[in-house]
Every structure is written in C-alpha cells, then in structure tokens.
Amino acid sequence: MKTLADLLAEGVAGRRVLVRADLNVPLDGSVITDDGRVRASLPTIKQLSEAGARVVVMAHLGRPKGKPDPKFSLGVVAVRLGDLLGREVLGITEITGQAAQAAVDGLADGDVALLENVRFDPRETSKDEAERTGFAQELAALAGPDGAFVSDGFGVVHRKQASVYDLAKLLPHYAGGLVLAEVEVLRKLTADTARPYVVVLGGSKVSDKLGVIENLLAKVDRLLIGGGMAYTFLKAQGHEVGKSLLQEDQLDTVRGFLAEADKRGVELVLPVDVRTAEQFPDFGAESQPDPVVVPAGGIPAERMGLDIGPDTERLFADKLADAKTVFWNGPMGVFEVAEFAGGTRAVAQALVDSSAFTVVGGGDSAAAVRQLGLPEDGFSHISTGGGASLEFLEGKELPGVTVLED
Ligand code: ADP
Numbered sequence: 085m086k087t088l089a090d091l092l093a094e095g096v097a098g099r100r101v102l103v104r105a106d107l108n109v110p111l112d113g114s115v116i117t118d119d120g121r122v123r124a125s126l127p128t129i130k131q132l133s134e135a136g137a138r139v140v141v142m143a144h145l146g147r148p149k150g151k152p153d154p155k156f157s158l159g160v161v162a163v164r165l166g167d168l169l170g171r172e173v174l175g176i177t178e179i180t181g182q183a184a185q186a187a188v189d190g191l192a193d194g195d196v197a198l199l200e201n202v203r204f205d206p207r208e209t210s211k212d213e214a215e216r217t218g219f220a221q222e223l224a225a226l227a228g229p230d231g232a233f234v235s236d237g238f239g240v241v242h243r244k245q246a247s248v249y250d251l252a253k254l255l256p257h258y259a260g261g262l263v264l265a266e267v268e269v270l271r272k273l274t275a276d277t278a279r280p281y282v283v284v285l286g287g288s289k290v291s292d293k294l295g296v297i298e299n300l301l302a303k304v305d306r307l308l309i310g311g312g313m314a315y316t317f318l319k320a321q322g323h324e325v326g327k328s329l330l331q332e333d334q335l336d337t338v339r340g341f342l343a344e345a346d347k348r349g350v351e352l353v354l355p356v357d358v359r360t361a362e363q364f365p366d367f368g369a370e371s372q373p374d375p376v377v378v379p380a381g382g383i384p385a386e387r388m389g390l391d392i393g394p395d396t397e398r399l400f401a402d403k404l405a406d407a408k409t410v411f412w413n414g415p416m417g418v419f420e421v422a423e424f425a426g427g428t429r430a431v432a433q434a435l436v437d438s439s440a441f442t443v444v445g446g447g448d449s450a451a452a453v454r455q456l457g458l459p460e461d462g463f464s465h466i467s468t469g470g471g472a473s474l475e476f477l478e479g480k481e482l483p484g485v486t487v488l489e490d
C-alpha cells in the first residue's frame with residue numbers, strides 16, 4: 085500500500101491531489117458543535133499544501149437525500165478548516181462539472197479547496213457500480229493527467245462509495261496519515277493484545293453493534309455493556325425494562341451471546357442499577373425532571389433507563405482498573421443532557437485514570453469525551469470512525485483500505 089510519504093517523495097508540487105477526508109461534524113443549526121474530525125484531517129492536508137500540491141478536499145456532511153440541501157452544505161466546514169489550517173480554504177459550491185473544474189483550474193501551488201458535499205450527488209452512495217464509477221470519473225477529471233488520490237477519511241473507509249472506493253481505481257492512490265494511524269491502532273486490538281482486554285459497549289445503534297459482540301467474545305476477557313443496548317441484554321435475562329430502548333427481534337441473538345460468554349469464560353458485565361425517567365429528555369429544555377435510580381432488575385413499566393446508575397459506575401470502574409487494553413464504543417447514557425451524562429463521564433474517567441492502552445471509537449463517544457471536558461491526551465487514541473473501527477474489530481474487510489492495496 086502506498087502512503088502519503090511515498091507521494092511526497094515522488095513530488096507533488098504543482099500537481100492536483102484529491103483528498104477524501106471525513107469532515108462529517110455534528111452541527112447545531114449552522115454551528116459546528118465538535119470539530120474533532122476537522123482537526124484530525126489537518127496533518128495530511130497541511131503536508132500536501134506545504135509541499136506545493138493543489139489540494140482538493142472531498143467530504144460529506146450528514147445524510148442529504150442525493151440532492152443539494154443547504155442544511156448539509158460544507159460551507160461552514162470550509163471556513164473552520166481554513167481557520168484551523170491558518171490559510172484560506174476555497175469553498176467550491178459544486179462537486180463536479182464545469183464550474184468545479186474552473187475553480188480547481190484556478191488553484192495555485194499550495195492552495196486548498198473543499199468541494200461541496202459529495203452526497204449531494206446520488207451516485208456517491210449508489211449500489212450500482214456503473215453509476216458510482218461515472219461519478220468517480222468526473223471527480224478524477226478534476227485532478228487532471230498527473231493527479232493523485234489520497235484516502236484519509238477513516239470514518240468512511242468501510243463504505244463502498246464513489247469518492248472513497250471507486251475513485252481509488254482511477255487515480256494513483258495513497259493512504260493518508262490518518263487512515264494509516266487508525267489502522268495501526270486497531271491492529272493492536274486484534275493481534276497480540278495485552279491482557280486483561282476489556283471492551284465497553286454502549287450507545288443506541290444496537291443492531292449495528294451486535295455483530296461486533298460475536299467476534300469480540302472470542303477475543304476479550306471482559307465485556308461491559310451499558311447505554312441503550314444494555315436493556316436488550318437485561319430483558320434477555322428475564323428482567324422487565326419498562327419503556328427502555330429494546331430490540332425485541334434480537335433477544336434470541338443476545339441469549340446466544342450470554343451462553344457463548346459463559347462457555348468461553350468471558351466476563352459479561354451488565355448494569356446493576358440505572359437512572360430512569362418517564363420520557364426521553366427534551367434536549368432543548370433548561371433542565372430535566374430528576375432522574376430516579378432503580379435496580380436494573382426491575383425497571384417500572386412507565387419508566388425508561390437513560391443512563392447506568394451510580395453503583396454500576398463503580399462496578400464498571402472496578403472492572404476497568406486492572407485492564408491492559410481497553411476499547412470503548414458508545415455512550416453509557418443520554419450524555420447530551422447533564423442528568424444522564426454521569427455514566428459516560430465515569431467510564432471516560434476510568435479510562436483516563438487507567439495506564440492501559442485505551443482506544444475510544446465512535447462519533448458520539450469521541451464527542452462525549454470532548455463535551456464532558458475530559459483531556460483528549462488522557463486516552464491512547466480517539467478514533468474518528470465509529471462504524472469503520474467496529475467493522476475492523478468484527479474482522480470485516482474495509483473496502484476503502486483494501487482498494488488502496490493494489
Ligand atoms: P457512537 O456514535 O459513539 O458509536 P451511537 O451512535 O451508537 O454511539 O450512540 C450514541 C447515542 O446513544 C447518544 O445520542 C445517546 O444519547 C444514545 N443513548 C445512550 N444510552 C441510551 C439509552 N439508554 N437510551 C436511549 N439512547 C441512548
């Protein structure tokens with residue numbers, strides 16, 4: 085696999101380099117609430133620009149439905165990228181076509197431009213390879229005859245999409261610094277892992293994450309489960325979970341996990357108490373009704389579990405204390421509101437206090453760490469890609485990485 089270092093050694097001065105970055109930041113209206121991904125994309129862009137490349141960054145934002153939608157415009161991101169880079173970033177309001185080509189043709193050596201959201205074009209995410217290739221050809225045309233492609237959007241390498249996958253087949257391609265660093269860290273979690281190896285899972289995308297559990301049961305010593313997925317486990321053990329998030333259709337799968345953990349001697353740790361409310365919190369409200377802590381074994385019918393409770397915070401911290409390797413994905417509760425952020429804070433703090441190799445994966449988990457004011461350098465690595473890191477740990481191939489190999 086060729087890397088950014090190889091490209092720099094070849095020489096990039098005057099060449100147009102297309103960089104796929106992951107700039108999919110959380111927004112509140114048009115305000116970026118966490119610019120972690122923009123900052124993570126800086127080193128690769130900076131090195132190319134300083135070496136005299138004409139850098140054309142491609143990225144997506146949110147899930148526009150294959151057509152332009154001002155809500156998902158990358159305009160604000162171009163401004164933030166420019167501020168952080170310390171040089172102006174030209175926000176191109178098109179993706180491909182004549183206007184985009186003219187803008188790219190106007191770049192001078194070292195200039196940086198950001199194309200509009202690639203997902204404004206339905207071909208970016210099309211299941212039809214010919215459609216995606218057509219779009220990738222238009223992107224490749226922007227780079228011209230001596231152009232190059234640098235894949236640096238780790239958060240999207242698990243997607244077979246035009247600007248991630250198909251474009252690599254059309255241009256000389258290189259792995260960017262971020263993709264390389266992420267893959268290297270994740271490899272440490274899959275081979276020769278220092279033990280005890282403890283994984284903490286939470287969050288709300290329960291069915292997305294069940295796949296990783298199956299694979300992890302063969303690798304970890306301990307699995308701590310909080311967040312929205314805990315309730316499907318509690319229910320599978322026969323407990324009432326009230327109005328909590330529940331994946332009814334996965335109960336059998338989860339019962340299988342419980343049996344498998346038992347068989348393999350993996351310690352599967354579930355919450356012993358939870359903080360509950362009668363309604364899902366209104367994020368816009370000043371404050372929430374006081375949470376009620378109940379035993380995890382008996383959530384009243386009219387309440388829902390929205391965070392792990394204080395006894396569980398201590399239990400989880402205790403189960404993390406002797407770990408040598410920790411991977412954490414998914415908040416322990418609805419951390420967006422202060423009343424239900426305690427569990428996530430406690431787990432994050434336990435990782436900061438730990439001397440283990442600690443990796444945080446997941447967009448919301450990484451945002452939670454920063455939002456709760458924990459020191460980023462308190463963790464060995466904060467991954468920019470939730471889905472991508474989970475799929476890697478599941479043992480799945482990442483198409484956006486594999487395509488760089490040939
Ligand atoms: P990540 O992006 O880190 O992979 P997810 O996207 O899976 O994490 O989940 C993050 C979301 O999970 C947060 O918005 C949080 O509010 C929500 N969440 C956590 N615990 C619960 C719960 N008990 N009930 C409902 N939602 C929850």
Ligand code: MG
Nearest residue numbers: 446447448470
């Ligand atoms: Mg998320």
